Amino acid sequence: MQKQFKKHLIRTAVLAALCGAGLAQAATIVIQSRDPAGVGFNDATPVAPVGGNPGTTLGEQRMFVYRYVADVWEKALDSNVTITVNAGWEALSCTASSATLGSAGAWNIWHDFAGGQPGTWYPQALANKLAGVNLSEDMEDDGSGYAGVDIKTQFNINLGKSDCLAGSPFYLGIDGNFGTGVNFVETLLHELGHGLGFSVLSVQTSTGFRINAAGTAYVANGGLPSIWERFMYDNTVGKTWLDMSSAERRASAVNPLGLAWIGSNVLAGADMLAATPVLKISASAPGASGQYPYGTASFGPAVSSGLNLGALATVPADAVNGAGCLPFSPATTAAVTGKVAIIDRGTCGFAVKAKNAQNAGAVGVIIANNAAGAAPGLGGADPTVVIPTVSVSQADGVKLRTAITAALPYGTRTKPGLANATLGADPSKRAGADALGRPLLYTPNPLVGGSSVSHWDVSATPNLLMEPNISPDLGLILVAPKDLTKPLLKDLGW
Numbered sequence: 001m002q003k004q005f006k007k008h009l010i011r012t013a014v015l016a017a018l019c020g021a022g023l024a025q026a027a028t029i030v031i032q033s034r035d036p037a038g039v040g041f042n043d044a045t046p047v048a049p050v051g052g053n054p055g056t057t058l059g060e061q062r063m064f065v066y067r068y069v070a071d072v073w074e075k076a077l078d079s080n081v082t083i084t085v086n087a088g089w090e091a092l093s094c095t096a097s098s099a100t101l102g103s104a105g106a107w108n109i110w111h112d113f114a115g116g117q118p119g120t121w122y123p124q125a126l127a128n129k130l131a132g133v134n135l136s137e138d139m140e141d142d143g144s145g146y147a148g149v150d151i152k153t154q155f156n157i158n159l160g161k162s163d164c165l166a167g168s169p170f171y172l173g174i175d176g177n178f179g180t181g182v183n184f185v186e187t188l189l190h191e192l193g194h195g196l197g198f199s200v201l202s203v204q205t206s207t208g209f210r211i212n213a214a215g216t217a218y219v220a221n222g223g224l225p226s227i228w229e230r231f232m233y234d235n236t237v238g239k240t241w242l243d244m245s246s247a248e249r250r251a252s253a254v255n256p257l258g259l260a261w262i263g264s265n266v267l268a269g270a271d272m273l274a275a276t277p278v279l280k281i282s283a284s285a286p287g288a289s290g291q292y293p294y295g296t297a298s299f300g301p302a303v304s305s306g307l308n309l310g311a312l313a314t315v316p317a318d319a320v321n322g323a324g325c326l327p328f329s330p331a332t333t334a335a336v337t338g339k340v341a342i343i344d345r346g347t348c349g350f351a352v353k354a355k356n357a358q359n360a361g362a363v364g365v366i367i368a369n370n371a372a373g374a375a376p377g378l379g380g381a382d383p384t385v386v387i388p389t390v391s392v393s394q395a396d397g398v399k400l401r402t403a404i405t406a407a408l409p410y411g412t413r414t415k416p417g418l419a420n421a422t423l424g425a426d427p428s429k430r431a432g433a434d435a436l437g438r439p440l441l442y443t444p445n446p447l448v449g450g451s452s453v454s455h456w457d458v459s460a461t462p463n464l465l466m467e468p469n470i471s472p473d474l475g476l477i478l479v480a481p482k483d484l485t486k487p488l489l490k491d492l493g494w
Contacts, residue, residue: 027074027076051175053173062172068185084151086107094158095163102154105195106151107146119213186465203453205253230242232260234252253453261491263487263492274431275430275431277461279390279392281419283403284406288419293426297391299354299382304423310339313336314335314341323347326356340363342404344370345367345371345376346370350378374393431461439484443457
């Protein structure tokens with residue numbers, strides 16, 4: 001599931017240089033509820049304490065998690081200026097099979113203040129920290145109700161209902177035992193990371209335009225850069241976003257596996273990234289044997305180097321099999337029985353595809369991406385899936401299918417090509433990094449609004465907090481060798 005991120009850039013303000021003062025200290029985060037009576041944090045529905053959360057009403061449990069996560073961020077940051085987070089529970093877009101979990105973003109952004117790079121946009125909480133004062137303190141209240149707010153958050157109040165990702169509500173425990181639910185601790189930890197500055201902020205990624213100095217509109221080949229842009233390096237054109245035209249930034253935002261982060265704090269911790277996991281393919285078709293990077297699933301048995309998956313078979317992306325979303329036809333069942341089924345991504349959840357393949361007798365599943373970019377992480381949950389599931393890129397999926405369907409000589413007839421897969425690792429490459437070991441940003445093609453550029457790429461191993469997908473192995477440690485969130489924020493100035 002992708003965590004959608006919405007930016008609030010039009011509410012901006014500009015301040016001339018101010019003088020910061022005071023020594024650095026641990027940050028203080030204040031949570032400000034905007035929920036009406038009986039809603040969200042004020043929901044008095046009785047609930048039993050769960051997973052270390054002692055709340056006895058739904059509202060109390062929600063606030064407990066907010067405070068718990070805020071405490072994690074307080075210990076990770078230093079600032080003399082209080083960080084105010086405005087929070088609410090609202091009806092966000094969703095269907096029975098998908099949902100917007102929530103979003104967060106800096107409410108105001110600033111440029112040209114003491115302590116910041118000249119002519120550069122910063123999110124308000126970071127700008128306040130660098131300036132040593134609350135830059136919004138003297139702003140007039142415009143009636144929005146968000147005067148003095150640094151970060152605005154919202155989460156889906158309907159999650160888990162029949163018409164909103166049915167059966168997967170937010171899990172409000174703090175022990176990580178979320179089962180088929182959505183781990184709210186990790187979701188909130190991630191979203192507050194965006195509000196603190198893990199975002200490109202001032203660029204409209206669909207056009208490459210930057211927001212102007214007044215904070216009122218995006219403009220072509222003008223405007224001001226954000227602090228984020230100086231650390232984004234495109235390996236194809238050999239430039240940072242700071243030095244690109246609007247057209248170049250637009251192209252870079254959809255340059256799969258091409259955009260790296262070059263900040264020194266992140267690079268110092270990038271050795272935490274593991275050797276790239278690969279599918280080792282031995283095939284009878286010429287040119288198909290070799291190593292293929294793969295992604296893992298949050299369901300089914302864990303996979304690791306050395307696992308022999310077996311022979312491959314294809315599942316047609318046709319109406320009969322529904323791209324793996326429907327029970328397999330007799331012909332497809334016969335083809336995949338005892339083999340690893342290759343299925344295209346799309347139409348339904350990854351776990352649904354795996355379960356249909358399992359029911360048809362497959363011993364494993366490879367899901368091929370349906371868009372350019374790296375092999376995707378496979379979210380979802382189904383405890384009845386007991387066969388291994390991995391993913392490959394769109395290009396590698398095409399290559400594997402070609403290897404299987406290639407006609408090979410067989411006496412006076414022909415037979416399908418043969419391909420066998422095992423899991424291994426390539427120690428010469430870091431998973432989620434470029435050839436120089438610099439971690440990659442998420443730049444799929446086509447663009448994913450609200451996610452592209454402002455996340456780590458899904459090819460990173462181990463999984464990182466600020467990838468666009470929730471992973472079951474995330475924790476509360478924000479630094480290497482567990483994570484790279486705090487190092488990136490330090491590159492920005494935290």
